[in-house]
Amino acid sequence: MDDFWVFGYGSLMWNPGFPFEERQRARLFGYRRALCIRSNHYRGTEERPGLVLGLERGGSCLGVAFRVKASGRKPVLDYLRERELVTNVYKERLIMVSLEDGRRLNALTYVADPCHPQYVGGLEVDDAASIIRNAEGSSGPNSDYVFNTVEHLKAIGIRDVLLEKIAAHVEDDAGAK
Template sequence: MLTRKLLESDEFARTYSTLEKMFLTPEQLNCSLQETLKRCPVTQDVWIFGYGSLIWNPLLDFAEAQTGRLNGWSRDFNIRLLAGRGSARAPGRMLGLKAGGETCGIVFRLDADKVQQELRLLWMREMLAGVYNPCWCNVQLADGRSVWAITFVTNPSHPLYEADTTCGVVAGMIAGACGALGSNAEYLFSLEQALIRLDIEDPMIGELAEYVRLIQNDGQAIKQDG
């Protein structure tokens, strides 16, 4: 399980050692962060849109959080996962966003005096291997407000990008992948349960989780028969 203490130490990068050649340097991470902040289209507080593990394990020191809807993007397990919750021998899939549809998640507002501190940790968590493009997206909050929030969208030009995200392909990879941070299936099931608790519907997540459970149950049955 990823923790704030792990992010603040050098150990987090070591869990992704197989991707070391893809790592952004500290200077590149900081440059990406500062350039993203400069691109905010309006003067406002800094908000973060969470659609995956940020929902059930945010690790952010935030001032406010509420549900929000992002139009024009939908969840998609379109990143090959070789570390963390996967390995080179048994790759998994990491969650990203693809164009089209909509996504409901949690939106976090940061205190102005903690923006740099919290975003440095967030950039280490999400941007270490450069698999996302950090974008400002307009999000509709549950209370009716509309804000611009930093959103991590899959970078389709990254070598870990996967175009084939059919349920059978992705479920097979998730069911068998694990790494230093736990299993890929645990990630998916945690997200599924978090969305249920928040009364957020995402048929893709539910279908994929059910498919992974079937694969795992079939595997257990084969072992018992053997």
Template sequence: MVFWVFGYGSLVWNPGFEYDEKVIGFIKDYRRVFDLACIDHRGTPEDPARTCTLEHIEGAVCWGAAYCVRGRPEKERAAMQYLERRECEYDQKTLVDFFKETDPLRPALSGVIVFTSTPDKVSNKYYLGPAPLEEMAWQIATAVGPCGNNRDYLFSLEKAMFDIGHEDDLVIELANEVRKVLGTMAKEKKLVGSPLKPLKSQTQPQIPTVQLHLLPPEAVAMDL
């Protein structure tokens, strides 16, 4: 028994399950997009994170990593149960052909499982849909969940794609926009949090006012 699964998001750098082989390659007619909500890992129901899903587009290419699990049925079952629990926002399992860079025309593997999501907000409650780059960047910069910040997910993916030698233009563009947002937030926090410097006159010691009371001559004579 054996199965292969294709990772294009966090599975690229953190598979989290026992596997027997990892191969870098790509699938065709899909591109990586940040249209899926995450409400239990990198975000919350009130402030969902944005994570990767795949959009079907003829001629597109999506690079990632394919993992092989082979051996005992219990091993395969454990791996699949882990993946289904982890990828709970994805409501579809799609079978695809997987290609290597050395032979981009002939599939190296067929029937590779990839977790995808239905691009419909009615039937798929986790589907956020596309948004302007700036809006996505603000959402990613501010979303936080039990497993950490949404921005760390994006930055980890950016590094992972660099490490396998196939950077994603959208990931880079979005990551740079998130960095701009974080820079703006840091400046605003610094301005709000810094106390105003006192005026120079306010720093001078205050000399108390002394009221002089003139005594009558007879009182002076008595004091002597």
């Protein structure tokens, strides 16, 4: 059995939680990073859900790919499935990515299921900011999740203009209160 690759587009990029042999920036085509998943536990509640990241169709996404030893396949898959498939709002997929060094290969990733009740795609910046500003869950305020994500992305040299715009709206609106 060969080594395999995992593509991260959110917290997995800076907090993978599993051992890996190699890490490279990578681009996944056909999906984009979006705040499109309602969080009713970690970053919100049933009454006031927050928003967390998912991959939704269209565009491309710059993230990080991790090469995992073949011998680590089962424990890493078990870990990722426990982490990502809690409510089945994500679907596990093998998708072609382009590594920074020019290689193209299949990587395991988790994409948003647009048929799942937690999926909420196509939100305008103001609508997303309003949801985020008013949500808090067991892991803290939804705004902290968004600000932390933007900062971590910048730290590894990835800019996400839409996410930054939403974060700026959350921050501006919070300052206006």
